[in-house]
Amino acid sequence: MRPITETGDAWLYLNAVCERPTAAMWDFVDAFGPIEAAERIKANDTENFRDVAAQTAARAGKVDPTALRALGEQYDARFLCPANPDWPAEAFSALDHPRQYGLDHSGVEAGAALPLAPFGLWVRGGPDLPNFAAARTASIVGTRDLTSYGRVVASELAEACAGEDIAVISGGALGVDIAAHLGALSADGITTAVLACGVDKLYPSANEQSLRRVAASGGAISEYPPGTGVTRYRFLDRNRIIAALGSVTVVVEAAMRSGALSTARWANAMNRSVFAVPGPIHSRASAGCNNLLGMYALPLASTSEIGEVVSTLGFERSAEPNPYDVGAGKFTRRPGSPADWMTEEQSRVFEALRGDCMQDSTKIAWESGVPESRVKRHLGTLKRFGFAVKTGGRWQLPTRRDQHQQSLPLNENGSLF
Template sequence: MVGEDDMVVAPEVRRAYAYLGAVTERPTAELWDLVDRVGPVEAGDRIRSGRVPARLAEQSESRRDRVDGAALMEAAGEVGARLVVPGDPGWPAQALEPLDRPRWLRTGGRGGVATALRPLGLWWRGAADPLRTLGRSVAVVGTRAPTSYGRAVTADLASGVCAEGFTVVSGGAFGIDAAAHRAVLGAGGSTIAVLAGGVDRFYPRGNDGMLQAVAESGAVVSAQAPGTGVTRYRFLDRNRLIAALGRATVVVEAAARSGALSTAAWAAALDRPVGVVPGPVTSVASVGCHLLARDRGAVLVTRTADVVELAGDMGETADPPHGRSSTWDGLDDVTRRVLEALPITGGSAPAEVAASAGTAPSVTRAVLGRLLSAGAAVRGPEGWRRSGDGGVQLTIPVA
């Protein structure tokens, strides 16, 4: 496990982040703007003394004198957890940055922000190195009341992708989440459980043993400070974090109204690919998956190779290649159309790319995410464009 002495962030800065991450219920635009402007230590001092704008003062008023960053750090240490913050070698900036763009779209309404922004730190309970673990990751989520079919497919996909070197991210809950975690544990792979409450309080209690095993071989993670209990909206906030930490999200089984659909919606909003496992048309447990495929352009996945292609570098499959090509010839039709629709200079919004390529907006966002991961596309201030000077060379397995 990485100790505090191995990290480059000063102790007072880490304590400040611990305070800032708990002083408001969610990370807000006003809070992050203050941190960016004056730094975390000064931001914490200003909040404690009430020297902040009215909106931030309202957001932090009930907790500003109650939160103690040093005490939170001590509570985390008692269970072998640590706080990973911006500036740490293990801070997953690339995964979390999309949660923070653009801030002004997140604001509005009497209560402050409509949706939470990127966390100010991650409470990390486990031996796994954050950057190495999240370098190749896929989120696997689904219903808490799966069928035997859903459990079997989850176990097959989760163990299959971990054998291909992927970390499986899920929510630690009963059902599909637990099936995914247990399959990876059984295969000797790496898995991360993202909790809706503090990492010192495993939830649900019935999964204590499993979550302890996850912490020993991978990590149990939360944006919530130690001592924090679970609530419905914290589960929704957890879903966004699951989507951010996975390079793709796969929904195995989900009802028409399901937390797994929330995770899929966040993945799409973050330009991450979404895959769904088809089920029997008579199964209530698969209705949500079928709706995602029909209305949101989610990709059908039925085997490990499908998930590897969805979450891996563009063109990567689980099947050994027989040869290599560096042209566009190996691209599927949709990927080729989206890539060709991207300008070489300037930039275009995803909706403009979708209109030019003639592809659904949700599919376009998923493809753009894969192109970004492969280095074939760039997202800049003006929008999306092709990388380089247009002569993109992609390494693609040839059947």
């Protein structure tokens, strides 16, 4: 294989040689630059970088950028990388926050196993690929097992986006995803599908013809090289890209353990606004949405509201990111809870808080079983990010008004965006 001398080829190699662009991989690339980093990996010159070696050894001598480009061209696909002027750097910047902040609040290295910003994207078609740095975009996601209610809402919501010049981002899957894509297309809007496999495979096959139309609109994109198949964890990893590319994320229908809730968690962790469509309390397909509304999501009660909640100035960002690790290894038993992104100790302190009375740190330490010295540190973290309120040295859960004031971005006139 020829030496890698071009920046684009280096990013393509890095994109293909590892399964996940983790903090260790990004640190390695930042230290040496993409070309030298690629050459070092190819030559197995990574003995002092154990994490990098472990992530790249299986593919180091097998990735051929020239062959991958040729394969992509067979499917009208091109490779977009951070060296390209139209790379959505701002959209992906929030995915680098775990690395920027170094450690999470438990002292564990943040992002060690998390996928961060991709090293590149393969784009199939996409003559109208949105300018993600400036375009108005909305990620619309939900269950594969949608009801007639969910199908109508997803379609109408995407049509409303088209009418407001808002590009629709979704995952091309059965159910809400494809209903949203088709709704946007029916109104001559732009829509982009983020795939969990190579762009040579328009998965699922039942949606192949529809995805060809999507590719001809805003493109079918993937961080995975052509020839890559589908796995469960790739669906979960690609959800971060769906969340990153959307100015807002809207969950139309989702069961309590729906994969769409993963996208919502990523969006919330990146401080993007999350909206959920309320559903009947007896509907399993709406249980996840209704649960989100009790957590951090805002209700979207009418499809016509979408034009008001998507910023006209690209992405809205707060000054600091949400610190919670969306890939935390230990989860609470309640899907969709904010504690899903906390360490076990943080979640125990969080769940010891009361909404009907205030408690001191000694009482919370007793209830949670966490030493008081660490309880105080965790309470400070919870307060900083809106999950606890302190008054006169005592603590309690925030009220709905507190949460509303914490999460809504207001402009100088006091209105949304």
